[in-house]
Structures are given as C-alpha cells and as structure tokens.
Amino acid sequence: MFFRMVRGTFARQWKKMLMIAVTVALGASIATAMLNVMLDVGDKINEELKTYGSNITVIPQSEAVISKLYDVENNDVQTEYIEEEKIGELMTIFWANNITDFAPVNDTLAELNGTEVTLVGSWFDHHLEFKKKGTVYQRDTGLTNLRSWWDITEGEMLDEQKHSENCAMVGVQLAAEQNIRSGDTVTVECSGRTKQLEVVGIFESGDDEDNYIYTTLDCEQELSGCGDMMKKVEVSAITSPDDELAVKAARNPSLLSGDEYDLWYCTAYVSSICFQIQEAIPEASASAVRQIADSEGKILEKTQLLMTLITVLSLFGATLGISNLVTSGVMERSQELALLKAVGATNGEVTLLVLTEIMITSVIGAAAGYFLGFAFAQVIGQSVFSSAVEMSGMAAFIVIVLIIAVTLVGSIPAIRMLMRLRPSEVLHGGH
Amino acid sequence: MSKLLELKNISKIYGELHALDNVSLTVDKGEWIAIMGPSGSGKSTMMNIIGCMDKATSGQVIFDGKDISKESRRKLTEFHRDKIGLVFQQFHLINYLNAVENVMVAQYYHSMPDEKEALEALERVGLKDRAKHLPSQLSGGEQQRVCIARAIINSPELILADEPTGNLDEANENIVLDIFHQLHREGTSLVVVTHDDEVGLEAQRIVRLEHGKITSDKKNDNFHE
Numbered sequence A: 001m002f003f004r005m006v007r008g009t010f011a012r013q014w015k016k017m018l019m020i021a022v023t024v025a026l027g028a029s030i031a032t033a034m035l036n037v038m039l040d041v042g043d044k045i046n047e048e049l050k051t052y053g054s055n056i057t058v059i060p061q062s063e064a065v066i067s068k069l070y071d072v073e074n075n076d077v078q079t080e081y082i083e084e085e086k087i088g089e090l091m092t093i094f095w096a097n098n099i100t101d102f103a104p105v106n107d108t109l110a111e112l113n114g115t116e117v118t119l120v121g122s123w124f125d126h127h128l129e130f131k132k133k134g135t136v137y138q139r140d141t142g143l144t145n146l147r148s149w150w151d152i153t154e155g156e157m158l159d160e161q162k163h164s165e166n167c168a169m170v171g172v173q174l175a176a177e178q179n180i181r182s183g184d185t186v187t188v189e190c191s192g193r194t195k196q197l198e199v200v201g202i203f204e205s206g207d208d209e210d211n212y213i214y215t216t217l218d219c220e221q222e223l224s225g226c227g228d229m230m231k232k233v234e235v236s237a238i239t240s241p242d243d244e245l246a247v248k249a250a251r252n253p254s255l256l257s258g259d260e261y262d263l264w265y266c267t268a269y270v271s272s273i274c275f276q277i278q279e280a281i282p283e284a285s286a287s288a289v290r291q292i293a294d295s296e297g298k299i300l301e302k303t304q305l306l307m308t309l310i311t312v313l314s315l316f317g318a319t320l321g322i323s324n325l326v327t328s329g330v331m332e333r334s335q336e337l338a339l340l341k342a343v344g345a346t347n348g349e350v351t352l353l354v355l356t357e358i359m360i361t362s363v364i365g366a367a368a369g370y371f372l373g374f375a376f377a378q379v380i381g382q383s384v385f386s387s388a389v390e391m392s393g394m395a396a397f398i399v400i401v402l403i404i405a406v407t408l409v410g411s412i413p414a415i416r417m418l419m420r421l422r423p424s425e426v427l428h429g430g431h
Numbered sequence B: 001m002s003k004l005l006e007l008k009n010i011s012k013i014y015g016e017l018h019a020l021d022n023v024s025l026t027v028d029k030g031e032w033i034a035i036m037g038p039s040g041s042g043k044s045t046m047m048n049i050i051g052c053m054d055k056a057t058s059g060q061v062i063f064d065g066k067d068i069s070k071e072s073r074r075k076l077t078e079f080h081r082d083k084i085g086l087v088f089q090q091f092h093l094i095n096y097l098n099a100v101e102n103v104m105v106a107q108y109y110h111s112m113p114d115e116k117e118a119l120e121a122l123e124r125v126g127l128k129d130r131a132k133h134l135p136s137q138l139s140g141g142e143q144q145r146v147c148i149a150r151a152i153i154n155s156p157e158l159i160l161a162d163e164p165t166g167n168l169d170e171a172n173e174n175i176v177l178d179i180f181h182q183l184h185r186e187g188t189s190l191v192v193v194t195h196d197d198e199v200g201l202e203a204q205r206i207v208r209l210e211h212g213k214i215t216s217d218k219k220n221d222n223f224h225e
Ligand SMILES: Nc1ncnc2c1ncn2[C@@H]1O[C@H](COP(=O)(O)OP(=O)(O)OP(=O)(O)O)[C@@H](O)[C@H]1O
Pocket: A425, A430, A431, B014, B017, B019, B037, B038, B039, B040, B041, B042, B043, B044, B045, B046
C-alpha cells in the first residue's frame, strides 16, 4: 500500500521529482568531483612531497647512460659503482653548505626467508671525515634526516653508534607479511652469502619502501660483495627556484656567456649544484629529482580550500533548490496529504511517506551525480594535475552523507508545513 | 440508552466570530442525528470538533466516557481513526488510486490493508464491479459511495457525514440514504450535516444550529427504519 502510494506520486509528480533528482545530481556531482580530486590528488602530491626527501641523486655515469638509453631502471645492468671514498667530495664543492644531507643508497635483491626482497644499505647517522689538501671536512649525515618522514611503528631508528652493523629496519608491509617484529633476528641471503640481522625497528614510509629492508651500508656491501662501493647517493640540498637562466643552463652550461656562467655557477640552482658535484666526482652523474616546491604545496592548500568552498556552495544551492521543490510539491498535494490525515494517518506517517519519496529521488539523483562527478573529476585531474583520479570510497561515503543531510535539511520547511496541515481547513474548504 | 458522545459547553472562536457558542449536545449509541442550519451557522465546525480534526476553544468533548478535549494531536488522530468514519461533502479520494485502493488506505493507516475486506465494503455500497476504477472513471454518486465504503471499513462506532448528498442527484441520494439506514440498523451511530430537509427528515433526531447556537433539538416523529 505504502509503495503503491509512493509509486502514485512518482507517476503524477514525475516532473517535480525529476527536477529534485537533477538538483541533487548537480550538487552530488560537484561534491563528488571536488572530493575525489581533493582526496586523491592531494594524497598524490603529498606523497610525492614526502617521497622526495632528497632532491638530487648521484649515480655512476655509465648507469646514467644506460638508463637514459633504455629509460629503465634495471638492477642487473648496473655494474659500475662509485667509490665510497669519493662521497666526501660533496663537502668540498662551492655550494657544500647548501647540501643539508646525503647518504649512499645501495639496493640489492636479497632473499629473506625464501622470498625475494629489496635490501637497501645506507647510512643512518653516519659520522664522515674527509681529508683533502690538508683540510679535514666532517659531517654527520644519513637517512635519519633524509627519511625524516618515516614513522617508526615499532622499536627505534637504527643508530650506528649504538647498534652493530648487522642491524636492520624493516618496512611495515614486509614486516606484516613475514610476521617480523622488532627484536627478531632475520636471515638474509644474497649472492650465496648469508647474514643474521637483528631487527631494531619497523618503519612506515607510505610508499614502496614499506616492502624494503634497510641495513647499514657496510652490511649491504658485505652481502652483495661489492666492496667499498656505492650504487647511488641521495643528496638533499637547499636550492634557488629555477628561472630562465637555470633552464638555459640545464640544457647545456657551455652555451652560457662568461657572465651568465659565473652568475649561474654562484647561484644555488639545482643544475649548478649537480654540475659542481659532477666536477668533484667525475665518474658520477648528478641529476635533479623532480620535487614539488613549497609554493606548490601552498597552491595545493589554497586549491583545496577553493574546492571545499565550491562544494559547500553547491550543496547549499542544492539545499535551497530541494527546499523549494519539495515545498511546492507538498503544497500541490496538500489536499491529498490532508485527506490521508483525515483518514487516520499521523503526522509521522505522512512525513515518512513524503520523505521516502524524496529520499528515493535523492538516491537516484545522487547515484547519477556521483558518476557524472567522477567523470568530471577525471577531467579536472587530467587537465589541472595531469594525473588520473582514483575512485575513492571515502569520497563516495562523504557524498552519501552530505546528500542525505542536504535532502533532509531541504525537506524541513516542507515537513513543517505538512505538520501544520489541518485536514479540517483543507478538506472543508469554502465555508 | 448509553451515551456515545457528549459535547459540554463547546465554543469555537475565530477572532471576534463565535463559530460555536457554548454548545452542548449528547449523542446516544446507535442514534442517528441530523444537524441542520443555514450556511455559516457552525455545522462544519462542530463536525470537525467531534471528528477530532479540530480543537474547541473551550468546553469538553466526552467520547465513550473519556474526555478527549485535552488529548495530544497524535492521540486524537489514533482515537479518530479507531472510532470515527468520515464522509465529506466533496468526494475526497486519492485520484491515482483506484476505488478498492482508496478504501485500503484507511485500512493501512488503521491496521493492515486487506483487499478482501475492502472489496466487501465496496460490495455493501454496491460498487464491487467498479473496484478497479480510478476516481476519475466514477460518477459523483459512485465516488461518494467509495467514500462511505472507506468510512465504514474499520467498523467505526460513529459515522460523521458533512453534506454527504450535497452534490448528488436524487437517485444517488437515495442510495446513500439506504446505506445510512442499513448502518443504523447495524447499530452504528450517525451524525449527518445537511441543508436538505428531505435528508434531515430521514434521521431520528434533528438538531438546528443558528449563529453557533442550538435553536432546536427535536425527535423526528416520522422516522422509520
Ligand atoms: N478557519 C477559520 N477561520 C476563521 N473563520 C472560520 C474558520 N472556519 C470557519 N470559520 C467561520 O465560522 C463560521 C462557521 O463556519 P462553518 O464552516 O462551521 O459553517 P457551516 O455551518 O458549515 O456552513 P456551510 O453550510 O456553508 O458549510 C463561518 O462564519 C466561517 O466563516
């Protein structure tokens, strides 16, 4: 009976219901688009910001050529190394003071309890001394700063002073898969060599590294048998934003005029720092890692604020629209609704009937709006952030909650009118 | 005979206007009363108060020994759907539901819709073969009979009818009056508002209202079952 009545309303007031659905769909689509973009692209950019703790990587020149040629990162091809000794040169360059941290990062494939994992050897809080032309350079550097975003979920950060070289940090995902806890001892095998490593901590990085196992550089070198060599150095440097000169220089420094060259060399551009690193370590190739600058982060924040505002406004508009449509719908039907009351329906029952109709309409509208909004999100994602937007369950959930709230709030005026509807006044009209 | 309904000093005041002015009236169980009077005399106002669709400004309404004038709106609604069947002057039906469904709406809000019972009610008003017709496909008289079927479906103790024959021709008027006689014989109380002397004279008792006051209250000597 109830649904027969609901159906009757749809049959009779389909135009109004369609308009409500369209209003809801519009509101929902904008909310969906904005939320999906905010949640997804925001995450992506934040992830990138986090991931690139270093902004320069230094790799052996030969490998740079190979990976440029084939555009691949292939561990098997890598045969050339940089001597560990040479890393000290980083402290001697003109912009040495702008280099805040650096560390060798040697990754290798190893077997952990029969599964293949990536084993990374690096410095944690390494004390480095380097003598050159009678000067002693020294520095404490390593992953402790270069991975400042790591969240130690268990145990502690590896400490080279305190722990032996045969200690390890395990990524949270790997730890979960292999049921590794801090304090455990794990057996790692690489190129026929085996080592027992004590796990001192579990970390969460939020990226692929969650599947890695980190150990000291010495330990990795012994396991992989590469001696005192480095496969890669991560460098974090304070740089000046690129301008025209930097762009020109990045193409080919030798094309600069003398004055330009001096200006470029003495400005902390990423490209000039890389250039100087290559000067100091000729067998290395230094290149800038694409990094989202702070200013871009701020723009992101502002964009998110703007998107939030658009969402709020569109939902506000939808609420007003729904409120109008529902009220006029109830007004049109006042006779019918009064009759239901005269026949014995309570206020609650009539409200339930009207709300059910509106909710069904809203749900249909919201579903349509969600997919529309998702398509819209792709357009925004591609054109503004050049990144596809993933469908977010969170966004769907928020949209559902928002639309229900919008529909309910929008129905309040109509429901109040409905409550006040007196059958005696409506039905006996024309006293 | 025991009292079904008692109005005690009921007044309904709209601003300056006393639509009902200190009216007292008793309806016994099984009694059939006609309420007559000129337009604007307060007949519909009185019906609304009896039918729990409106509240009096002052005075008491006692139904089955219970004072209902102080009850909440929700209680009044429950009360009215259990005890009272309403028939209006205009044939108020839900126009997208067919005849039997219109009757079932009253069942739905009372207890449970039961198509068989609803069809029986339509049969009583002689409309079984029109059960699947929409109101727009029924004549005025037929629509009013659907309203009566809806009013009696939950076996009310009291039928309140406001100008039930006002818009009907003579033939249909007679059909409706026959149904009222039948209900009366079954023991249902009836309060029927009418302008029409002929309709009024079918009742056991005739109450006249003028300017919100009862001016006469007489037994109808010509009443016949
Ligand atoms: N809601 C209201 N607000 C103000 N005045 C009202 C209201 N309802 C009724 N009245 C007034 O109360 C008086 C009695 O009205 P009521 O409807 O009871 O008359 P009636 O006897 O049913 O008349 P009719 O035979 O024309 O139906 C009228 O003067 C009417 O204008």
